[in-house]
Amino acid sequence: xxxxxxxxxxxxxxxxxxxxxxxxxxxxxxxxxxxxxxxxxxxxxxxxxxxxxxxxxxxxxxxxxxxxxxxxxxxxxxxxxxxxxxxxxxxxxxxxxxxxxxxxxxxxxxxxxxxxxxxxxxxxxxxxxxxxxxxxxxxxxxxxxxxxxxxxxxxxxxxxxxxxxxxxxxxxxxxxxxxxxxxxxxxxxxxxxxxxxxxxxxxxxxxxxxxxxxxxxxxxxxxxxxxxxxxxxxxxxxxxxxxxxxxxxxxxxxxxxxxxxxxxxxxxxxxxxxxxxx
Amino acid sequence: xxxxxxxxxxxxxxxxxxxxxxxxxxxxxxxxxxxxxxxxxxxxxxxxxxxxxxxxxxxxxxxxxxxxxxxxxxxxxxxxxxxxxxxxxxxxxxxxxxxxxxxxxxxxxxxxxxxxxxxxxxxxxxxxxxxxxxxxxxxxxxxxxxxxxxxxxxxxxxxxxxxxxxxxxxxxxxxxxxxxxxxxxxxxxxxxxxxxxxxxxxxxxxxxxxxxxxxxxxxxxxxxxxxxxxxxxxxxxxxxxxxxxxxxxxxxxxxx
Numbered sequence: 001x002x003x004x005x006x007x008x009x010x011x012x013x014x015x016x017x018x019x020x021x022x023x024x025x026x027x028x029x030x031x032x033x034x035x036x037x038x039x040x041x042x043x044x045x046x047x048x049x050x051x052x053x054x055x056x057x058x059x060x061x062x063x064x065x066x067x068x069x070x071x072x073x074x075x076x077x078x079x080x081x082x083x084x085x086x087x088x089x090x091x092x093x094x095x096x097x098x099x100x101x102x103x104x105x106x107x108x109x110x111x112x113x114x115x116x117x118x119x120x121x122x123x124x125x126x127x128x129x130x131x132x133x134x135x136x137x138x139x140x141x142x143x144x145x146x147x148x149x150x151x152x153x154x155x156x157x158x159x160x161x162x163x164x165x166x167x168x169x170x171x172x173x174x175x176x177x178x179x180x181x182x183x184x185x186x187x188x189x190x191x192x193x194x195x196x197x198x199x200x201x202x203x204x205x206x207x208x209x210x211x212x213x214x215x216x217x218x219x220x221x222x223x224x225x226x227x228x229x230x231x232x233x234x235x236x237x238x239x240x241x242x243x244x245x246x247x248x249x250x251x252x253x254x255x256x257x258x259x260x261x262x263x264x265x266x267x268x269x270x271x272x273x274x275x276x277x278x
Numbered sequence: 279x280x281x282x283x284x285x286x287x288x289x290x291x292x293x294x295x296x297x298x299x300x301x302x303x304x305x306x307x308x309x310x311x312x313x314x315x316x317x318x319x320x321x322x323x324x325x326x327x328x329x330x331x332x333x334x335x336x337x338x339x340x341x342x343x344x345x346x347x348x349x350x351x352x353x354x355x356x357x358x359x360x361x362x363x364x365x366x367x368x369x370x371x372x373x374x375x376x377x378x379x380x381x382x383x384x385x386x387x388x389x390x391x392x393x394x395x396x397x398x399x400x401x402x403x404x405x406x407x408x409x410x411x412x413x414x415x416x417x418x419x420x421x422x423x424x425x426x427x428x429x430x431x432x433x434x435x436x437x438x439x440x441x442x443x444x445x446x447x448x449x450x451x452x453x454x455x456x457x458x459x460x461x462x463x464x465x466x467x468x469x470x471x472x473x474x475x476x477x478x479x480x481x482x483x484x485x486x487x488x489x490x491x492x493x494x495x496x497x498x499x500x501x502x503x504x505x506x507x508x509x510x511x512x513x514x515x516x517x518x519x520x521x522x523x524x525x526x527x528x529x530x531x532x533x534x
Contacts, residue, residue, distance in 0.1 A: 106437035
């Protein structure tokens with residue numbers, strides 16, 4: 001399998017104009033994702049995983065290092081990558097169809113074929129019949145499906161998913177995880193998935209990348225050798241629980257480090273931006 | 279149920295108010311010349327319309343209001359969008375906007391009369407100056423409060439600046455524009471009345487001024503009633519227009 005996405009020594013330093021403080025969010029992230037692979041990044045909150053995703057999407061420029069997609073350097077957002085945002089961020093004044101068409105409009109795709117493609121992906125995420133509903137008329141789970149369709153319709157080389165199920169209730173979340181795997185299988189996309197839920201990452205992924213506490217770096221890459229298709233019951237399988245335990249131990253160290261660092265630096269102005277804030 | 283209740287109680291309280299007013303005048307507790315009464319006002323209104331001179335006043339004031347108001351909207355909405363979007367334009371124009379906002383427009387009346395005379399155009403200018411500020415400031419703050427997460431979505435999809443402006447900034451600003459338009463309605467009507475009270479040869483404000491100076495309280499109230507009704511109608515019209523623009527918005531407070 002060829003490498004789809006490669007991150008080389010990504011370093012990101014922030015300058016906070018309000019406090020004048022500088023701090024390091026990412027410190028040399030090295031990562032390679034294979035074509036068609038489903039990779040998740042987990043890590044303690046504030047470790048810079050969302051920041052890293054924004055760098056991959058081209059929304060944030062790295063201070064040094066580079067992102068390669070199919071061997072080409074990435075510097076700004078492009079249609080080869082599509083982001084599924086944390087809160088659905090659907091435009092409230094557009095219908096489901098209008099939201100799914102939005103990315104295509106931004107890329108000036110011909111209106112005729114765009115509609116058909118939008119319809120195709122709306123059906124793929126199971127929202128047939130809701131084309132003309134407004135976001136506020138949909139449940140949280142349905143909104144995230146629109147969010148997913150909006151990204152899939154771009155036919156990107158890689159899907160970037162930023163804690164897309166974080167705001168959903170536990171049951172909806174589980175259902176959405178299973179559905180995401182179905183869609184992933186049908187759409188054959190490479191996925192980079194950010195989450196803070198360890199069992200979500202393991203259940204979905206071929207590989208789970210554990211980030212260190214801030215500044216974020218790759219601590220360890222854990223291959224999930226569990227056959228697919230996976231059912232939700234897998235989460236109670238001993239093999240699954242064993243991996244979960246292993247990953248949790250990796251993160252626990254980092255969480256403790258973060259808490260220690262917070263305690264010693266309390267009172268100093270160098271508070272970093274929230275994990276999701278950038 | 280609550281809707282009926284509201285209409286019933288609302289109408290009832292207004293009726294009681296009018297009856298008490300009428301009773302106070304009829305019982306001669308207060309001189310009718312001083313307080314007038316609902317029936318006296320109704321008769322004065324009937325006579326004014328029957329004589330026909332009021333049509334000219336309505337036409338003059340209406341012209342002042344419509345031209346001044348539309349001119350203000352035509353200037354304030356595009357300008358507010360532009361000033362909100364382009365930081366340098368904002369830096370350039372904000373001193374003027376601040377001054378115009380702070381100055382009591384009434385104080386400018388003598389100068390406006392000198393420049394534009396006592397005819398329709400001086401009042402158009404007063405109406406314009408009164409209406410343009412709330413429209414401009416509201417549009418401006420609408421642009422400024424564009425949600426960061428929507429901008430991020432647009433940038434992530436590689437939207438051009440123009441596309442971002444029309445697909446994210448403008449739709450998000452629409453409710454603010456309507457707030458500005460509604461608020462400006464009162465200011466514009468104030469402009470009509472104050473302008474005409476100060477110097478005019480016709481108009482509803484002029485009618486109020488003349489009637490007041492000759493102790494025709496009934497006529498004064500007719501003038502006030504006309505101005506107030508106009509304000510309510512214009513705001514209601516804007517509410518309906520807004521609802522057509524805002525069908526995507528969840529209905530807040532209308533528990534059904």
